[in-house]
Amino acid sequence: IMKLFIYFSTNASLILTALAYRTDEGKPWVLPVVRKTEKQLADDEALNHEYLPVLGLQACSSAATRMLLGAESRALLEGLAFGVQTLSGTGALRVGAEFLHRQLKYTTFYYSSPTWENHHLVFTNAGFAEPRQYRYWNSETRSLDLDGFLEDLRAAPKDSVIILHACAHNPTGCDPTSEQWTQIADVIEEKQLFPFFDSAYQGFASGDLEKDAWAVRYFADRGFEFVCAQSFAKNFGLYNERVGNLTVVVNNAVHLQPMKSQLTLIVRGMYSNPPNHGGRIVATVLNNPQLFEEWKESVRTMAKRILDMRKGLKERLEKLGTPGTWDHIVTQIGMFSYTGLSPQQVKHLTEKYHIYLLKSGRINMCGLTTKNIDYVAKAIHETV
């Protein structure tokens, strides 16, 4: 460990602020099934680079919506749900927000405190005039502030759009339990608020697609109308291909055509149609049983590595006797962890140990590897 210590403190910097998955070697990972599919697409002479439809490749969006809601979903079976292929998760959020503002004239939206830093600007640039926060993270208990959350929702004006993280809350990694989701849904229904899910980590969080979609499916089964922005950046590792989907769930099929036509106008005036390459990769994999299994295996690999790092960090901190409790590291889920370290502690970690993390104490678990986890644990221990 001393060798590593010297190496890290003099030569390299340890980046725990990365936005992408990293292997145990600290490298980016292009999923084998993605490479395989790309080769297959390249060899297919029937394919070309022609425009996709405005709302995207039907094979991609319907598979994405099915993956989110589950093939048995009542909404799907009754033809009450559809998808729009978008420019990854951000693009789905923006198209959804523009639609809600232009068509339903909504102007108030709520985001969790804290949330992904881009949520605010996506909605305000889409025309929403009233940004508000709902309490979420309790930094003292390092857990969900459900009472604050529900209180803020109860005070929300009717027709407020509520941004909900489907799983693996960014940046805290702290998700409501199913019991808590039930209570959240009760208030949303009672106060006639509009749920807008952000699902950027389906499969990537627990390793299980169904488990990570529980909250969204619960709302669908309860009869809510809502939209959900999906990203394939992390779970497919397709970061720069910009593949996403906006799933829309309604309760009356008569609305589908008008909604699609209005969404078409919004997309046409923004970027005309989505990128072909990434859309085809996702469509091919999700619609082919064998490729789908291979993909799920890769997703489990990524999720497991992160879970192992979480477990490993917590164990080491406890073994070292680092003051404080570190359970939150394993109860939190997904790529990020709100460690609870203060800005001063963060500064110390960076200056003395060249470990880079956000001021908020957020670390990207993907930055940890079997080779550096001892170093990081010791550094945190010394810092605290």
Next chain:
Amino acid sequence: MATSSRIASVSTSLLKNNQYGISSVVGRASSWWSHVEMGPPDAILGVTEAYKRDTNPKKINLGVGAYRDDNGKPYVLPSVLKAEERLSAKKLDKEYAPIAGSAEFCNLSINLALGEDNEQSKNGLNATLQGISGTGSLRIGAAFLAKFFPGNKEVYLPTPSWGNHTPIFKHSGLNVQQYRYYDPKTCGFDFQGALQDIAKIPEKSIILFHACAHNPTGVDPKPEQWAEISKVVQQKKLFPFFDMAYQGFASGDVARDAFAVRHFVKNGHEIVLTQSYAKNMGLYGERAGAFSLITSSKEAAQTTLSQLKIIVRPMYSNPPIHGARIVTEILSDPSLKSQWLQDVKGMADRIISVRTQLRDNLKKEGSQRDWSHITDQIGMFCFTGMNQQQV
């Protein structure tokens, strides 16, 4: 409004015990969407839809906005295929691109537009980003101008213009006005009408030009006419916005097609320029394009770039890489670039020869009308002069 739809009679509400053991009103029969109206159908895409539905074996689609080869098939350029092979061997990663896209892509794009030795990119006077093809680049420009343009926030479009220009600008909060452009009597450029209208535009307004191969008329000003227009634009202190979707694809010569843009820039105009690689590289669905602001100082280029990124981030965060990598591979390699220049000339030549044949055949069929506009016009589209019934 959602309010009234939820007060609507709950005629089909059901109580159902679902797996969570709670009763819920399944699909509250009232909906948030009840007042959403059917939007107008897209005039252009509608033609292709009608074509697809037609079962007649002799059907022909002259409405599509993409190149077709002599067999009526989509065409993947040889240079693109070659570039893709090379890229696939490189096994590049899928990590996020920078918000503005790759610097190399941006440099290659502005140099293609302005010429290899242009002063602007040499001196860092351009703020260039990768955009989602032409549309996305236009939208970035529109959003930027809506927020930062210090003059009259109205965009003057030629009459007619590409149908999507208006929604792009309106969605961004800019008003749209017109200036005369196409003369239906001559099926040509209404030069005098354009000059008169441009001279009447309020100072410091934004004026949009199609750099070449005007869409939808195929009618372009001659170089000396561009020079005149440039002078008037300068006198009236108007801000030029160039939409260049067909560089190389129009005449077969990338320098010739960029004449207007290069002329304006050389004469000191600060401009907005959008580029598309959809047609000239056949990369339609891969959404490769570029947006540039040509400024007068390095500092302005840097500050505007930072603001442009702030516009992109809440729209789609960062651009799709695949098409841009193909463009980069082609433009950065002399032999691939030379192949591409041949490919694009091939497409342009085919279009020009079809124009010639159509005009000649109409004469052979005995038509007495003057069809010279077919060959005078340039690019993918031809305003035939036929009326709606004839269509």
